[in-house]
Amino acid sequence: MISSTRRALVLAPLACALASVSTGLAHAASAMEVGGVTFAASQQVQQSTLQLNGAGVRYKAVFKVYAAGLYLEKPASTPAEVFSMSGPKRLMVSMLREIDSSELGKLFSRGMEDNMDKAAFSKLVPGVLRMSQIFSEHKKLQAGDVFMVDWVPGTGTIITVRGQQQGEPFKEPEFFNALLGIWLGPQPADWKLKDGLLGKKA
Numbered sequence: 001m002i003s004s005t006r007r008a009l010v011l012a013p014l015a016c017a018l019a020s021v022s023t024g025l026a027h028a029a030s031a032m033e034v035g036g037v038t039f040a041a042s043q044q045v046q047q048s049t050l051q052l053n054g055a056g057v058r059y060k061a062v063f064k065v066y067a068a069g070l071y072l073e074k075p076a077s078t079p080a081e082v083f084s085m086s087g088p089k090r091l092m093v094s095m096l097r098e099i100d101s102s103e104l105g106k107l108f109s110r111g112m113e114d115n116m117d118k119a120a121f122s123k124l125v126p127g128v129l130r131m132s133q134i135f136s137e138h139k140k141l142q143a144g145d146v147f148m149v150d151w152v153p154g155t156g157t158i159i160t161v162r163g164q165q166q167g168e169p170f171k172e173p174e175f176f177n178a179l180l181g182i183w184l185g186p187q188p189a190d191w192k193l194k195d196g197l198l199g200k201k202a
Helices: 004-029 079-084 101-114 118-123 125-136 173-184 191-197
Strands: 032-034 037-039 042-045 048-060 063-072 089-095 146-152 156-161
Touching: 032 048, 032 063, 037 048, 037 063, 042 063, 042 089, 048 191, 063 191, 079 173, 089 173, 101 125, 101 173, 118 125, 118 173, 125 156, 146 173, 156 173, 173 191
Parallel strands: none
Antiparallel strands: 032 037, 042 048, 048 063, 063 089, 089 146, 146 156
């Protein structure tokens, strides 16, 4: 017979492991609603199923501008963890109000520049200009419009607006993380949104 003390010692690690798995599954299985937008628990990017890491709303003054959700292969709670992941990633953005697309492109360009050193940013200038042009061509984004920024290993960064891929992928591996820096960098567009994307509850 195994004593109750020994049984407890044997079962404790198993209980901890099961709790960890349960927590991971709960994280992976949870859809989120923010700003009236529901982000599904998972998204398919190429042949990979990504899990919702977190979501939040971008505010400008008191106005809601857009809701965003970050999808990853596994949970991450820090920018460093997100940036270091080599697998596919997706940032999904759903507009909550009408906005001039060229203005949005300029804000994104400034956000990238604010979160990089000048030398690193200068190397990405051609891609930044092309990204700004992509948004300028759409004139306006309306409430309910969705765009996505995907990182696909071996392919590059793919921008999709209203379900349509916009031109050729951006090949530079640094470009996706530079874009993601707009929201997760040291000077993010919105601190609460940064926390939301990292799965931190308000």
